[in-house]
Amino acid sequence: MNIIIRADASPGIGTGHVMRCLTLAEELRQRGANVHFLCRAHPGHMGEVISARGFALTLLPAPVMPFDADDYATWLGAPARDDARQIIEALQGMEVAWLIVDHYAIDQHWEQLLRPHTAKILVIDDLANRYHDCDLLLDQTYGRCEEQYRPLVPEHAVLLLGSQYALLRAEFARWRAYSLKRRTSGEFRHLLVTMGGVDAANHTSLVLTALRGCELPPDLKITVILGHGSPHVGEVRRHAASLPWQTEVRCGVDNMAELMAGSDLCIGAAGSTTWERCCLGVPSVVYGSAANQQEILAQLGEHGALLEVRSMESLYTVLMGAVARRESLSQRARALCDQLGGSRVADHLVPVPCERQDVVLRRVQWSDARQLYEWQIHPQTRRHSRNSAPPTWQEHCEWLRARLRNPSSFMYLIEQSGLPVGTVRIDLVDSCQDLYETSISLDPCYYGQGLAQQALVAINRAFAQLSLLAHIKPENAASVKLFSRCGYRQTDETHYLREARHDK
Structure with a gap:
């Protein structure tokens, strides 16, 4: 393709x-x-x-x-x-x-x-x-x-x-859990300054000049990030050298997620980097000079996800306000944007591949409603469901509409050589832990062909940074064996957990 x-x-x-x-x-x-x-x-x-x-x-x-x-x-x-x-x-x-x-x-x-x-x-x-x-x-x-x-x-x-579709690099998914966990610390030891990849207007120098008159912790470390093409590197370095705190200027970094995750607070620009900070729950003071950014910053400020700086003269006051509200700012920010925006968008363009080339996971569409319903009401499906009563067509349609509208539900049709053979989905259970529940259903005509395992392995790979939970009835021995083979471990009588992988 x-x-x-x-x-x-x-x-x-x-x-x-x-x-x-x-x-x-x-x-x-x-x-x-x-x-x-x-x-x-x-x-x-x-x-x-x-x-x-x-x-x-x-x-x-x-x-x-x-x-x-x-x-x-x-x-x-x-x-x-x-x-x-x-x-x-x-x-x-x-x-x-x-x-x-x-x-x-x-x-x-x-x-x-x-x-x-x-x-x-x-x-x-x-x-x-x-x-x-x-x-x-x-x-x-x-x-x-x-x-x-x-x-x-x-x-x-x-x-x-909406921000749930924000396109964030994979490194932000890898550092999200670490970053969110350290937000409970009360220390303010590391300040990150990142005013955009180019910063043609040299807002970075304005920020450093404003910081010079601020009363900040003497052991504070400041890290300043500039892009490869920034035209003001020399001037920024001179301003950084004049500050009374340990200040490092770095250009063209390839570990931005790690630097954000390791910071206690960020002074940043508006734009796409806003969603990177939100994903990691980094408390932020944001300056947006472009006209199209003002409305966005106002909305995020009203939500309590950041504090806006409207002039450099007010930077110190706003910065101290952010220091006092770091935990609240972090919680509000992380709720706006997770690490799954790229997956949500890509699902509309390209199927999720499986190990077998003839098997893919295609995003469910409304046109699949009838096929899904036939599987839902099949006696074999109901026997292993939490609710053994089959839904009515109207109930099924209402359920499917809600799933398709919900960005926290990832629902796929399992296809073999272009033919639908089953469905697999993950649904958000706990946003604080990035915990999703996995459900899978196969057309009984295709039992025993390894297709369910193909689907679960593909889900494991596509959503490695999530914790995945499965609810399985004790008498469903085939599912217990299937999920155990795919890396799920039993946590109680009916639940099996595949823990998140946070490879850095």
């Missing part, structure tokens, strides 16, 4: 669009997709980063129009029709399953030109300010609602809205 990503980076555009697309690309590659990036050769285009991650890359010609931060049309670097033509030329001879677009300069006119050259289109957006011709739209902004996008997309388009 070929998947194309159109996204750009530059000092003016920032690195966030390409970075979140790289995160999604990693998830898709793990599922067997071939991912190819198409990026314009802006200064700081991040092509070397994309290539270093092992993805195919086509660089479009250098920009032919000047960049204007206030005019999104200039961010494309070329007239939209010319950009579309260049993309079409790059796609010649390629069968494209999905075209992923993450660009503020692209709207339905560009997308309509590409329609004949791809099976489906996914748009990643944050603005909700223009029309799109897409099949799937992702906006990971907290508080986004369907009413904001429904008039802007085709009737058939599926909307993935």
Whole structure:
């Protein structure tokens, strides 16, 4: 399966669009997709980063129009029709399953030109300010609602809205448990400052200047993070050297999750890094200068997930407020965003592969309702269910609608050579422990063929950072054997646990 990503980076555009697309690309590659990036050769285009991650890359010609931060049309670097033509030329001879677009300069006119050259289109957006011709739209902004996008997309388009769909690198999943556990400490010993990958406006220097006049613990350690392409490294280092606390400036780090997890508080920029801090429960003071960030920060502030700094003059007051409220800020932040956004999005694009090439796990859709119902009411299924009474068709439909709307429910159809043979799902039980319950049901015609084990092993691999719980009746010897073989250990008479794996 070929998947194309159109996204750009530059000092003016920032690195966030390409970075979140790289995160999604990693998830898709793990599922067997071939991912190819198409990026314009802006200064700081991040092509070397994309290539270093092992993805195919086509660089479009250098920009032919000047960049204007206030005019999104200039961010494309070329007239939209010319950009579309260049993309079409790059796609010649390629069968494209999905075209992923993450660009503020692209709207339905560009997308309509590409329609004949791809099976489906996914748009990643944050603005909700223009029309799109897409099949799937992702906006990971907290508080986004369907009413904001429904008039802007085709009737058939599926909307993935809210911070539960935030695209976070796998390293944040690996460090989440450690980070959340250490939030119970009352110490304030490590302050992290990270104002964006490029920080073209040099907000980092403004923060360090403001910190100089603050009364902070004498043994405080400050870590300052800048991206590879930051143009102000020298000035930032000079400001850091003048501070009375141990201060380290690091550029182009590859362990951001570890640094966040090890910090007690963060002064940061708005944007996609907000969701990284939320996932790890890092108490944060956030400064957002872009107009499209103000509403988001206000909503997150009202929720109690962060404290907003509106001017550097107020930084000390806000920072001390955050120190006093660290535990509360952490709890509110972690509730907004877990580590599963990439899986939720990828489920709409590519199935989860199993060890056997003829078996995959495909996301359940409403069109599967009748098939699922036939399995649900089968006597063999009811015999091993908690509730032995079969549901009515209406009850089943209501249950399925609720599952499909719930981002904390992952429900898959087990397919063998394209034919449905069963279903497996995991549902959130305890968000504080990232504990999910596993349920599996197989068409009795396919018992004894190892398909249930294929599905459970695939779930174990796809959700390694979660703890998975299974409820099994003692008389269901086949399921006891199956789950035990797949790494579940018995915890009481009816429950079996597969513990999370947090490899760093």
